[in-house]
Each structure stands twice: as C-alpha cells, then as structure tokens.
Amino acid sequence: MEVYAANLIGGQWTLAICCYLINGKLRFGELKKKLPNITERMLTLQLRKLEENKLVKRTVYAEVPPRVEYELTESGQRLKPILGMLEKWGKEHQLLMATD
Amino acid sequence: MEVYAANLIGGQWTLAICCYLINGKLRFGELKKKLPNITERMLTLQLRKLEENKLVKRTVYAEVPPRVEYELTESGQRLKPILGMLEKWGKEHQLLMATD
DNA sequence: CGTCATACTTACATTTTTGTTGGTACCAAA
DNA sequence: TTTGGTACCAACAAAAATGTAAGTATGACG
Known part of the structure; x- marks a missing residue:
C-alpha cells in the first residue's frame, strides 16, 4: 500500500522542502530563509534524510565560505x-473545514 | 504551500487507513486486523484525528456489543x-532505491 | 448470576522527535 | 591579527509520539 511513499514524504518539512526545490537549486541558507520556523538542526536532518532517500541531491563546492x-x-x-x-486538494479541504 | 495537506495526511497510519477505507466502510476491529502492527490505542487516536480533520466519518450503532x-x-x-x-510513484522509487 | 464480545479509555513508561546552545573549519578581507 | 560568513556538528534538554497493561460499559446468552 502507500505506506512506503508515506514514509518518504511524511516528515514535517519534507514536502515543504521539495516544494521549494521544484523551482530549482537552493543553497542551505536560502532554504532556511524560506522556512522561517525551521531550526538549522532540523533543516540539516531533513535534508540528510531526503538525500538518503534519493529525493534530493547535495552538491558541495570547495569554496570558502562553504557553498x-x-x-x-x-x-x-x-x-x-x-x-x-x-x-489543490488541500485548498478545497481547507475551505470545507472553514465552513464547518 | 502543500504543508497544510502534508499535516493532514502525514501521520504514520493516516494514508494506510484511508487506503483501506477506499473500498468501503470498515469496523474498528476490521481495521485493526488490516493493520497488524498498530495498537488499539494508536488506531483510536488516528481515527479520532481523521474524524476531526473530516477525512473519515464515524458511525456508532446502539448495539451490544458495540459496533x-x-x-x-x-x-x-x-x-x-x-x-x-x-x-505508483512509490513503486518506481522503490525500484530506484533497490538498484542503487 | 457469570461470561462474552466490542470498542474503547486511562495511567504510566518508553521511545522518538525536536529544540537549544555552543562550537568547528576554512579562507578572505580589514 | 581579528573579524566575518557559511554550513554545518555534538551534547544535552524538552516535548511529542507511541507502547503497555489494565479497566469500563453494555446487554445478550447460558
């Protein structure tokens, strides 16, 4: 069943991160700005998990300061x-919730 | 962004439960059998959350034993x-993960 | 009267997730 | 030499999720 996919995308930030990356590459710091409530630690952990799961690719440039x-x-x-x-579904559902 | 939807379907069992309910109504005990690793407590909590979020409707019949x-x-x-x-995505992705 | 079945609930313990704080490496520029 | 910027990491603390075990209510049935 869909449990496999659910485990991959179920994290609290996973979809948000993917969402921002859909429009192209982003640096760590850029992602952090887009996700104002995430801590650095969480962002690191989430990105590591996404990388493990092969949803995200990480590229390190040998520069200083690091990129x-x-x-x-x-x-x-x-x-x-x-x-x-x-x-789309979420928006519709949100309406439904609002109108009780 | 999709965070709203993610919060609704992100629970560990949420999608699995929805998945089983797609084919029709199920009693509490039936769901429990379909989700062998869930505890009664978790199933109750998850169903309550799904009900709150209006993804699932709960119908109690005034019978004994309860239904x-x-x-x-x-x-x-x-x-x-x-x-x-x-x-579908999950299956494809799983293959990709398996073949490294 | 005692037992059974179902769908829970509650209290408590354990595990997992997340937050907090402080620190590191590197080189460039002042 | 000191400061600055980036992307982290590690130790500890707090919070949230989950597991465990026991108990509840109801009426039918024997």
Missing part, C-alpha cells in the same frame, strides 16, 4: 504533479 | 487519485 546546493533528483521531480494535486 | 463503522468522507474520497499516484 552547498540542494536540488531535486529525477525521482523527486516526479513528485511534482502529486504535489500539485495535493495542494 | 462502530468508519468510512471516508467525500473529501477523503477525493484523495483517491492522489493515493493512486503516490502508490
């Missing part, structure tokens, strides 16, 4: 339509 | 195509 870029893998990109549908 | 049936709401049903896509 690290994150981008979706091909598999991650394939989530795009699903994210789109989820967003 | 309680769970079914997807209309909003829950609308998740169906998304679950389908997620499952």
Whole structure:
C-alpha cells in the first residue's frame, strides 16, 4: 500500500522542502530563509534524510565560505504533479473545514 | 504551500487507513486486523484525528456489543487519485532505491 | 448470576522527535 | 591579527509520539 511513499514524504518539512526545490537549486541558507520556523538542526536532518532517500541531491563546492546546493533528483521531480494535486486538494479541504 | 495537506495526511497510519477505507466502510476491529502492527490505542487516536480533520466519518450503532463503522468522507474520497499516484510513484522509487 | 464480545479509555513508561546552545573549519578581507 | 560568513556538528534538554497493561460499559446468552 502507500505506506512506503508515506514514509518518504511524511516528515514535517519534507514536502515543504521539495516544494521549494521544484523551482530549482537552493543553497542551505536560502532554504532556511524560506522556512522561517525551521531550526538549522532540523533543516540539516531533513535534508540528510531526503538525500538518503534519493529525493534530493547535495552538491558541495570547495569554496570558502562553504557553498552547498540542494536540488531535486529525477525521482523527486516526479513528485511534482502529486504535489500539485495535493495542494489543490488541500485548498478545497481547507475551505470545507472553514465552513464547518 | 502543500504543508497544510502534508499535516493532514502525514501521520504514520493516516494514508494506510484511508487506503483501506477506499473500498468501503470498515469496523474498528476490521481495521485493526488490516493493520497488524498498530495498537488499539494508536488506531483510536488516528481515527479520532481523521474524524476531526473530516477525512473519515464515524458511525456508532446502539448495539451490544458495540459496533462502530468508519468510512471516508467525500473529501477523503477525493484523495483517491492522489493515493493512486503516490502508490505508483512509490513503486518506481522503490525500484530506484533497490538498484542503487 | 457469570461470561462474552466490542470498542474503547486511562495511567504510566518508553521511545522518538525536536529544540537549544555552543562550537568547528576554512579562507578572505580589514 | 581579528573579524566575518557559511554550513554545518555534538551534547544535552524538552516535548511529542507511541507502547503497555489494565479497566469500563453494555446487554445478550447460558
């Protein structure tokens, strides 16, 4: 059943991160700015997990100060339509919740 | 962003439960059998949350011993195509992970 | 009267997740 | 030499999620 996928995308920040990466690469610090409530530690952990799960690719540049870029893998990109549908569903559902 | 939807379906058992309910109503005990690793307590909590979020409707019959049936709401049903896509994506991704 | 079945609930313990704080490495520029 | 910027890591603390074990209510049935 969908449990496998659910485990991959179920983390609290996973979908949010993927969402921002859909539009292209982002550096660690850029992601941090986009996710104002996340702590550095959490962002690191989440990105590591995404990398392990091959949803995100991490590229380290040998510069000082360091530069690290994150981008979706091909598999991650394939989530795009699903994210789109989820967003649409979420908006509709949110309305339904609001109108009791 | 999709965070709203993610919070609704992100629970460890949420999608699994919805998945089983797609094929129709199920009693508490039936769900328990389908989810062998869930504890009664967890199943209760998850169903309560799903009910709160209006993904699942709970019907109690005034019988003894008690009978309680769970079914997807209309909003829950609308998740169906998304679950389908997620499952497909999950399978492909699982292959990719297996072949390193 | 005692037993059974179902769908819970409650108290407590354990595990997992997340937050907090402080520190590191590196080189460039002042 | 000191400061600054980036992307972390590690130790500890707090909070949240989950597990465990026991108990509850009800009426039917024997």
